[in-house]
Amino acid sequence: MTYKAEYLWIDGTEPTARLRSKTRILADGAELPIWGFDGSSTNQAPGKASDCVLKPVFTCPDPIRGGDNVLVLCEVLLTDMTPHPTNTRALLTPVAERFADQDSWFGIEQEYTFFKDGRPLGFPVSGFPAPQGFYYCGVGADEVYGRDIVEAHLDACIEAGLAISGINAEVMPGQWEFQVGPAGPLAVSDHLWVARWLLYRIAEDFGVSATLDPKPVKGDWNGAGAHTNFSTKAMRSGYDAIITACEALSHKAQEHIAGYGAEIQNRLTGMHETAPWSEFSYGVSDRGASVRIPWQVEVDKHGYIEDRRPNANCDPYVVTRLMVDTCCSALEKASQV
Numbered sequence: 001m002t003y004k005a006e007y008l009w010i011d012g013t014e015p016t017a018r019l020r021s022k023t024r025i026l027a028d029g030a031e032l033p034i035w036g037f038d039g040s041s042t043n044q045a046p047g048k049a050s051d052c053v054l055k056p057v058f059t060c061p062d063p064i065r066g067g068d069n070v071l072v073l074c075e076v077l078l079t080d081m082t083p084h085p086t087n088t089r090a091l092l093t094p095v096a097e098r099f100a101d102q103d104s105w106f107g108i109e110q111e112y113t114f115f116k117d118g119r120p121l122g123f124p125v126s127g128f129p130a131p132q133g134f135y136y137c138g139v140g141a142d143e144v145y146g147r148d149i150v151e152a153h154l155d156a157c158i159e160a161g162l163a164i165s166g167i168n169a170e171v172m173p174g175q176w177e178f179q180v181g182p183a184g185p186l187a188v189s190d191h192l193w194v195a196r197w198l199l200y201r202i203a204e205d206f207g208v209s210a211t212l213d214p215k216p217v218k219g220d221w222n223g224a225g226a227h228t229n230f231s232t233k234a235m236r237s238g239y240d241a242i243i244t245a246c247e248a249l250s251h252k253a254q255e256h257i258a259g260y261g262a263e264i265q266n267r268l269t270g271m272h273e274t275a276p277w278s279e280f281s282y283g284v285s286d287r288g289a290s291v292r293i294p295w296q297v298e299v300d301k302h303g304y305i306e307d308r309r310p311n312a313n314c315d316p317y318v319v320t321r322l323m324v325d326t327c328c329s330a331l332e333k334a335s336q337v
Contacts, residue, residue, distance in 0.1 A: 001028035004069040006062060007035055007054050008197050009076050012043035012086045015262035016212075016313045019197050032056045032072055044076060044086055052084060053077040058190040063159035064201060071160065073194055088317040089189070095321050096185045099328035102337055105236075105304070106188040106320055107165065107181030107229035111312045112199065113216040114146045114174040115209045120217060121145040122173030129173050132221060136171045145174045146208065153195075153202050154178065160198065162191045171222040171272075181229065185320035192316045212313040215266040223267035223274070224312035230323050231304035234336045239301040241336045246282040246291055246305060248330030249323075253280035253290070256326070259318045261311025268309060275308070 008021045020042055024035060039045025039052035054074040062069040076084040083090035096104075114121035122145030123129055138144050150167055157164040157178070166179045178199075180192045196212075203210045215223040234241035249256065257264060257277055268277035275281050275290040282291040282305075284298045290309055297303030310319050331337055 002026060003028060003067065004062070004065055005032060005072050006065075006070070007056075007072045007074055008194065009037070009054055009074045010086065010088075010193065010315075012039075012084075014043065017086065017315060019193065019200065021197065028068070032059065032070075034077075035074075039076075039084075044084060051079055053079060053081065057089065058194070060160040060162065060194060063156040063198070071194055071197070073190055088315050088321075089186070092185060092189065092317045092321040092324075095325050099324050099332075102328045102331065103233040104185055104320075104324050104328065105182040105231050106185060106323075107179060107183075107304075108188055108192055108310075108316060108319075109177055109179050109225070109227040109229070110192060110195070110212075111170055111175065111177045111224040111226065112210050112212055113172065113224055114149065114176070114203065115211055115216075116207065120172065120174035121208060123217075132171045132173075135169060135173050135175070137168050143173075144169050146176065149203050149206050149208060150176050150178075153199050156198050156202060157195050160194065162195055163187065164191075164195060170224075172217065175216075175222070175224060185324055189316035189320055212311075214261060214263055214311040214313055220272075222272045225267065225274075225308065226261075226310040226312050226314050226316070226319070228307045228310050228319055228323065229304050230307060230327065232328060232331060232337075234331055235302065235304060237302055238336070239298070241331055241334075242293060242297065242303070242305060244330050244334050244336055245327040246293070248326050249291055249307065250280045250282070252322075252326050256307075256322050257309065259315075259322050260309050261314035263313075264309070264311050267311060273308075277309075 005024045010017045035054040040047040040050040056072045058073040163183045181188045268274045270276040273287045281289045283289040284293045285295040292306040
C-alpha cells in the first residue's frame, strides 16, 4: 500500500512569494522524509547550485485526494540544512518561543478576489457592475458570485482540520473572505498558507483563479486585506494592556507597513475603510483607523485589537512576528504580562 504526500512550500518570487507543490509517493506507514527541488526555477537558487531542501513542518489530511493522503507544508532549507533566506517561518520561530509565556492568539481575516477571463467574477464583459454596497454578505445570483467554490473550499479546510472559523462575501463582486484562528503565531500562519493553497487548487477545478492582489480593481472599489486580530494573556485580562499594545504599534508603524505586503500604498489610501499608509491611528469601533479596538472590548475592558493594515498578499509569518515582537516587548517592559 502507498499514499500520496503533497509537499507545499513558499517560493522566492518578489515582491510577493508564491506557493509551489509537488507529489511524493510513500509506502504505507512511512514517515515523511526531507525532500528537495530545483531552486533555480523558483527564484531560490542559481542554476549552477540549484538544489534546495524541503523540511516538513506541518501535516494535515488531504481533503482533495482523500484516503490516507496528506498535505505537507515545508520550510525551505539550504543544502547545509540552515534556513534559506526566503524562509520567514524560521525568523518567526525564535520570537514566538521567546514570548510564549504571553500566550499570543491571532485571528487572520483573509480577503481574496476571484477572476475569470481576465476580470473579477461577476464583472460584465464591458463596463462595470452596480456600485459596491449590496455585495457584502449578500445573497442572490445578482449579488454573489463564486459561492460554489467558497463552500467547497470551506468544506476542504474543515476536512483538513485547519482552524478555519468563518467565511463571508466581501464588498466587491467576486471578492470573499475566510477567517483562520484563533491560534498561536506559528499555527495560524501554517494553517493560513495551507488554506491559501487549497483555495487556489479548488478554484482551479472551476476554471477560476483566486488572487490576493491588494487592489484588484482600481477606482471606487474596496481593496483586499488580511485584517489581523491579536491578543495576549494580559490583553484578554485588562484594558491597560490593550492601550500599551496600540501605543507600541504606533512607535513602529513604518516598520510594520514595510512588512505588511507589497503595494500596500495602493490599498491604504485613507478611503474604502482604510487609514493612510503614512499615518498611524487607533480608535474604538473605527474601521478607518490603522488599528481598531472593538466596541465590546472597551465595554468589557479586556479582549483584543484588530490591525487593519496587513494586505491580502502579506506573509503571515512576517505579520505575526512583527506583532508579537512589538507588542510583547512593550508589554514585558510595562510589566503587563
